[in-house]
Every structure is written in C-alpha cells, then in structure tokens.
Amino acid sequence: MKVALFDFDGTLYPGQTFNVMLKHLKDHPQYSKNYLKFMSRFRLVYIGYKLKLVSKDTMRSEAMKLYILSFKDNTKEEIVDYFKELGQEIRQDLYQPLIEKVKALKAKNVYTMVISGAYTELLQGILEDDFDHLIGTTIPFKEDKIDTSNEILHMQSDVKVKEIKKHLEDKDVDWANSYAFSDSITDLDMLQLVGNAYAVRPDDELRQYAEVNGWGIISNE
Structure with a gap:
C-alpha cells in the first residue's frame, strides 16, 4: 500500500492554527473566561521564552497544554463542540491546491494521513471526512472531563x-x-x-534541502 503524509500548519493550512485558536477563544461569547485563565498561566512561560530561558519547543508544548487545561471545568461534549465550531472557521482557509492533491491521491487508493501538533479534536472538526487517518495531540479525558493527571503529549x-x-x-x-x-x-x-517528498511553501532551509535533493516544491509562485 502507498501512503501520503501531510503536515497541517503551514502546509494544508497556510497559517498557524494556534494564533486562530487564541483569537477564537478570546472573542468567544461562552468561553472568553477560559482565555483569561490561559493567559494568567502562560504569561510566565512566554516571558521565559523571550528571555531565552525556555526553548521554542517547550514554549509551544506548554501553550498547548495550558490552552486545553483552561477547559478543565467543561465537559467533553462542550470541548468537542467548541473544536468543531473552530474547525469550520479554519476549514474555509485551507490551501486548495493541496486539497486537490489529496483528492487525486485518494482517487488512486493512496492511504492519506495528517500528522499535526494540533489537537486531534480540532483536526476532526476541520478534516474528518477528507483523510483516512488523523494524528494530532491527544486530549486525555476521564469521566467526561479532561484528565488533568494525565500527560498531554x-x-x-x-x-x-x-x-x-x-x-x-x-x-x-x-x-x-x-x-x-x-x-x-x-x-x-x-x-x-518516502520516495516522493514535497516541500510546500517551504522555509528557506527546507527549500534549499529540497532543491539539492531534487524534491518537489509546491509554492504560490
């Protein structure tokens, strides 16, 4: 069997989902209070990052963890519905040339997967019917609430x-x-x-690597 592996942020989606997530939470009529909870805890992490005391990867991981922990008093159903709503907003801005590529690969019976740092529930809200499998950051649930004792990977x-x-x-x-x-x-x-690697609107380092190795490059140019 052949597979097709897709990153999400910057690839299928031109922007960064976390920026959209923050704005959506801040402006949400029901959950804006969660934004205040998130910011009160994330502020110190961000200051540490700016002072170069915290790495970029650690800062991102902490941001993801603290974002979802702001929903610890909400039910699983409320959280899933929230991400479905947010997913439909993000879906409108997907990179259409790549979505067409997905459809073409599926027509050839290629098994399609998304692998992303975004929450799985958000990916499902955006792409559930478009791919064979979605791998994202898992939200641990226990008895209909977020399991705060379980690590968020x-x-x-x-x-x-x-x-x-x-x-x-x-x-x-x-x-x-x-x-x-x-x-x-x-x-x-x-x-x-894989044998067929594509750099999609790549950063400079990946573009250079792709050119040297003869990989495909997909861009807006």
Whole structure:
C-alpha cells in the first residue's frame, strides 16, 4: 500500500492554527473566561521564552497544554463542540491546491494521513471526512472531563515519525512510492520516510534541502 503524509500548519493550512485558536477563544461569547485563565498561566512561560530561558519547543508544548487545561471545568461534549465550531472557521482557509492533491491521491487508493501538533479534536472538526487517518495531540479525558493527571503529549517533529510507524506497523507500506508534504525542515525525518517528498511553501532551509535533493516544491509562485 502507498501512503501520503501531510503536515497541517503551514502546509494544508497556510497559517498557524494556534494564533486562530487564541483569537477564537478570546472573542468567544461562552468561553472568553477560559482565555483569561490561559493567559494568567502562560504569561510566565512566554516571558521565559523571550528571555531565552525556555526553548521554542517547550514554549509551544506548554501553550498547548495550558490552552486545553483552561477547559478543565467543561465537559467533553462542550470541548468537542467548541473544536468543531473552530474547525469550520479554519476549514474555509485551507490551501486548495493541496486539497486537490489529496483528492487525486485518494482517487488512486493512496492511504492519506495528517500528522499535526494540533489537537486531534480540532483536526476532526476541520478534516474528518477528507483523510483516512488523523494524528494530532491527544486530549486525555476521564469521566467526561479532561484528565488533568494525565500527560498531554504535544505531537511535535520527533514524535511524528514514531506515531506514523506505530499506526502503520501491521501494514505493508511501499515507502519508496509513497508521499509526504510539509513546509518545515523540522519535518525532515517524516519527509525522508518516502520516495516522493514535497516541500510546500517551504522555509528557506527546507527549500534549499529540497532543491539539492531534487524534491518537489509546491509554492504560490
């Protein structure tokens, strides 16, 4: 079987979902109080990042964790509905040339996957009917509420390949004829899994790597 692996932020979606998530939460008629909870806890992390006491990856992981923990008093149904609503807003701005590529690959029976640091529930709200499988940051639930005792594992670059292989471990994957798409050099390990790697509106480092290695480059140019 052939697979196609897609990053989300900067690839399928031109922007950064976390920026949209913050604005949506801040302006939300029901959950704006959660934004205040988030900011009161995140402020110190962000100051640490600006002072170079906290790494960018750590800052991002803490932001994701604190964002969802602001919903610890809400039910699972409320959280899922919130992300469905947000997902429909984000869906309107997906990068259409790549969405058409997804459709073309699915028509050839290629197994399509999204691997993203975004919450799985948000990915489902955006893309549930478009891909065969979605891998995102999992929100731990227990008895209809967020399980605050359970670690929230942010799906970043070093974890992505492990989760891809775990999901496909019982499948006979033709990696040499499979596909991967990303905008960032941080996804290099994922891109190197396949024989057909594409840099999508890439950062400078990935563009240079793609050019040297003869990878496809998809851009607005």
